[in-house]
Amino acid sequence: MSSDDSDEEPMTMTPPEIMQQAAATSDHLIPEKSKLKYECTYHKFMDWRIKNHAKSFSENVLMAYFGHIRPQFKPTSLWAMYSMLRTMIGIKHNVNIANYPKLKAYLKRQSDGYHCKKSKVFTASEVNKFIKEAPHMENLFKKVVLIIGISGACRKQELKDIKMSDIEDTRHSLVIHIPKTKTEKSRSFVISGNFYNICMEYINFRRNVTEPSITQLFLNFQNGKCTKQVVGVNKIGQIPRQVAEYLKLPTPSLYTGHALRRTSATILVDAGGDLMALKRHGGWSSSTVAESYVDESMATKTSTSNKILQSIENQEKRATIGVTELSGTENFQEMPSTSTAIFAPTTAVLEKCATTHGKRVFTGGQKDMTGWPAARQSPSGASKNPLSCSELGHTRADHRPAIRVTFVFVIATSSLAQSRRLPPNTRSIYVS
Incomplete structure (x- = not known):
């Protein structure tokens, strides 16, 4: 028996039922929420591969493909597509494109000098100003979204998914649990003081809606009462821009739905929080992402600058002055x-x-x-x-x-x- 026959023998000897179960199990390796994106990216690559008569998944084939699509996408998008193709090709063809060093180097080179746009953040004084000065009942819903979003470093999808059962009232504070997150890591946070009173004011209105099928915390709030309409993720994502417009901040359109999460991280670091506290607070598993908030913190920059300048001044003070x-x-x-x-x-x-x-x-x-x-x-x-x-x-x-x-x-x-x-x-x- 030839070596080629021996390589194929295990596959040919595997019962069809086992192969179907293995294929079904492999499907769970793809994130359920992004499954359609993964499959779409994979099929586009396969169509290009057939059109160009490529018969393998070699590094040269992948290099040619990314060179073909590079003018159409930003560097961040190219990396996302690389990640999806790495998963799909590994599952369906048992080829690990992560072992292609030239491909990685090519993608890194595309990122040179590129700065992705990030949502702007609110300062602590701006948040406090909106909560204290904005007309209360008219902006109660926005204030509660702002308080919960910043207190818990919440993504807009996480805010939309909060249920009444996720909230625990201790009579002095609110303990809010986020059971389902992007990274599949649950987390919780506490709201107290005057912010607790504001949130409880909205929750008391929300409790008037007793429909068992409506479990979400955030419902449409109009004329001092909650309706039965659940607030969508897009409406929540517009609130930072509306807050920025009220405060008359420049370029309010740059305050996106991610502004609340970035504001929370920035305020925590400015208040002296270290990297470990920041990762626990936001549920970040990657230190690289969390470190970006530390690097961008004005308090961190000011502290670093003061250490350098004070060291120079101390050297000057130690210089001899005499009379x-x-x-x-x-x-x-x-x-x-x-x-x-x-x-x-x-x-x-x-x-x-x-x-x-x-x-x-x-x-x-x-x-x-x-x-x-x-x-x-x-x-x-x-x-x-x-x-x-x-x-x-x-x-x-x-x-x-x-x-x-x-x-x-x-x-x-x-x-x-x-x-x-x-x-x-x-x-x-x-x-x-």
Whole structure:
């Protein structure tokens, strides 16, 4: 028996009933919700393959096919089609196109420089403004959708599918369960405080509809009552745009049905939530998706910027300032700091004390400055409230002390001397 015959023998020896059961089981590998899309994508590829006399599922065939359809689709769509074909070809022909490195590299190259459009998000203040300022009864339904959608990072389909039985009232808060999600992972969240009161106001109207066949939470709300008409996913998806129009935000059309989920993630990160908290909150299994919200967070960007700039400022503050003439023509000797001492200037030395730009400015005459003693010594007639500063245990050859302030970086200017009407030969120590 030839090797080819031995390869086909297991298939020919499999009873038809078993083969039918295997085929039926394989169908469950395709997501039920997207099954039609998967099959449509597969049949289009097979039609192209027959038309172009391709008899295999090699990498070259797949490369040629994606090169053919590339001008018609965005990079994100190409990746989606690749994923669907990978599943369908694997199920029906037992070929794993995930092992085609050139095909993957080609698709990645198509994504270079491409930025997909994302729904805009509301800030916490914008959400609060709509809930507090929008006419209440007229916008009660929208407020409840906004509160639940943002509190639970809900997709519009998830909001549409919420049932009355998914809501638990604890008298102080609402516990809402989302049993069916896109990722097949159930999750729950809590609504409390004033938001609980707003939601309960709508739920009390909803409870007046007692039709057993109507189980959804969101029903059409008009004239202060709920009708028997279930709200569809498209109407829920329009609410972010309507909220943006009320708030007079720019380009309200960019606030899509996904705005509530993105707003929830953004507010959580801005409030200090980490990656793990974000993944649990939104039910994301992929860190890549969750990280995109962290990367786009303005609070994260501000925190990162502050760390960098504050580090630079701290280096400047550690620089030696010493005693600087207002004209900037002479600086005292700079030496490394050895200790922190208490230096108590006399009233004669400190002729004037002023405040400018949040900094305490101490000034003294030139003759008095040259008479300052060495470090760790207080001059005679010291004031009762000494000033704490970092002082050098060192003096220059001309017997003038070298003084360093390590916790401030301010350069005195002649314009400051003029604005403060200081004596012409004044020197200054700036202390924060």
